[in-house]
Amino acid sequence: MALAAEILGDRWTLLILREAFYGVCRYDDMREDLKAPRSTLTDRLNSLVARGVLEKQPYQEAGDRVRQAYVLTEAGRGLALTFLALAQWGEAHVTGGAAPVWVVDRETGAPLQVALVDADGAPVDPARASLRLRG
Amino acid sequence: MALAAEILGDRWTLLILREAFYGVCRYDDMREDLKAPRSTLTDRLNSLVARGVLEKQPYQEAGDRVRQAYVLTEAGRGLALTFLALAQWGEAHVTGGAAPVWVVDRETGAPLQVALVDADGAPVDPARASLRLRG
DNA sequence: CTATCTGAGTTCAAAATTGAGACTCAGATT
DNA sequence: AATCTGAGTCTCAATTTTGAACTCAGATAG
Numbered sequence: 001m002a003l004a005a006e007i008l009g010d011r012w013t014l015l016i017l018r019e020a021f022y023g024v025c026r027y028d029d030m031r032e033d034l035k036a037p038r039s040t041l042t043d044r045l046n047s048l049v050a051r052g053v054l055e056k057q058p059y060q061e062a063g064d065r066v067r068q069a070y071v072l073t074e075a076g077r078g079l080a081l082t083f084l085a086l087a088q089w090g091e092a093h094v095t096g097g098a099a100p101v102w103v104v105d106r107e108t109g110a111p112l113q114v115a116l117v118d119a120d121g122a123p124v125d126p127a128r129a130s131l132r133l134r135g
Numbered sequence: 136m137a138l139a140a141e142i143l144g145d146r147w148t149l150l151i152l153r154e155a156f157y158g159v160c161r162y163d164d165m166r167e168d169l170k171a172p173r174s175t176l177t178d179r180l181n182s183l184v185a186r187g188v189l190e191k192q193p194y195q196e197a198g199d200r201v202r203q204a205y206v207l208t209e210a211g212r213g214l215a216l217t218f219l220a221l222a223q224w225g226e227a228h229v230t231g232g233a234a235p236v237w238v239v240d241r242e243t244g245a246p247l248q249v250a251l252v253d254a255d256g257a258p259v260d261p262a263r264a265s266l267r268l269r270g
Numbered sequence: 271c272t273a274t275c276t277g278a279g280t281t282c283a284a285a286a287t288t289g290a291g292a293c294t295c296a297g298a299t300t
Numbered sequence: 301a302a303t304c305t306g307a308g309t310c311t312c313a314a315t316t317t318t319g320a321a322c323t324c325a326g327a328t329a330g
Binding site (some may be wrong): 026027028031038039041042064065067068 | 305306307308309310
Binding site for chain 1 (some may be wrong): 136138139140141142143144145146147148149150153187210212213214215216217218219220221222223224225227228229236237238239240241242244245246247248249250251252253254256257258259261262263264265266267268269
C-alpha cells in the first residue's frame with residue numbers, strides 16, 4: 001500500500017482524480033474547477049500519467065487544433081471503489097459538510113453501497129478484516 | 136468529499152492512519168515505522184485528533200508515568216473500507232510493488248473483498264456508480 | 271539527593287514545495 | 301497582420317517540511 005499512498009496522499013492529486021471521475025478531462029477545466037496553480041496541476045497530471053493512472057488522449061474540436069485530454073486508464077478506473085468508499089465515509093462522518101451526496105446506479109437510480117463481502121457475497125463487518133501477506 | 140480529501144490528501148496523514156489500522160498507537164512507534172520528522176508527526180496527529188479521526192487515550196505501563204496513545208475513533212474506524220479498497224487496488228494495479236497483500240477475515244481467514252452492492256447485496260460494476268445529490 | 275534515561279514533544283535554520291502571475295507558443299479566426 | 305485560446309513554462313516570494321538539537325516530567329539508579 002505504500003505506493004498507493006504516494007499516489008493518493010496528495011491534495012491536488014486526489015482532487016484531480018475526483019474531477020476525472022466526474023468526467024472532466026481538460027487542463028483548463030480542471031484548473032478552473034479546482035483553482036489549482038498551473039505549475040502544480042501540470043506536475044500532478046504528469047505524475048499521474050507516468051504512474052499509469054491517467055493517459056493523454058488526443059482530441060480535436062471543430063475548427064481547432066488537436067489537444068490532449070487526460071482520461072482514466074483501466075487502472076485509474078479501478079480506483080472508483082476507493083473514491084466511492086471515501087465519499088460514503090465523508091457523507092457519514094464528516095459533520096456539517098457541503099452537499100450531501102449519495103452513491104446510486106447511474107441508470108436505474110437505485111441506491112448503492114460500498115461494502116465488504118466474503119466469497120459468497122455475504123456482507124462482513126469491516127472490523128473483521130485484516131491484511132494478510134500472500135503466499 | 137472535499138473535506139474528506141483534505142484529511143486523506145496528505146502523505147503522512149495517510150501513513151499514520153495505516154499505522155493506526157495496524158494497531159500502532161504510540162508516537163515513537165509511529166515515528167520509527169514511518170521515519171517521519173517529529174514536528175510533522177506531531178502536527179498531523181493533532182489535526183487528526185482535532186478532526187475526530189483519532190483520539191488520545193491515556194495509558195500507563197508498569198513502572199512508568201501516564202502517556203497518551205492515539206487510537207481510532209468510531210469515525211476513524213469508518214475509514215477501514217476506504218483503506219481496504221485502496222489496498223485492494225494497490226494489490227491489483229500497482230505493478231512491482233512490495234509485499235502483496237490480501238484482505239481476509241481475521242478469524243476465519245476466509246478471503247474478503249471490497250465491492251459495490253445494491254440494496255439486496257447483489258454486486259454492481261463500479262463503473263455504473265454515480266454520485267447524486269440528496270434531496 | 272543528584273545523575274541519568276525515556277517517551278513525547280518544541281524550536282530553529284536550511285531545503286524543498288507551492289502559489290500567483292507574467293510570459294510563451296502554435297494553430298485558428300478576424 | 302493582429303488577436304484569441306488552450307496548454308503549458310518561468311520566476312520569485314511565501315509557506316511547508318526536514319532534521320537536528322534542545323526541553324520537560326516522571327521513573328530509576330547510584
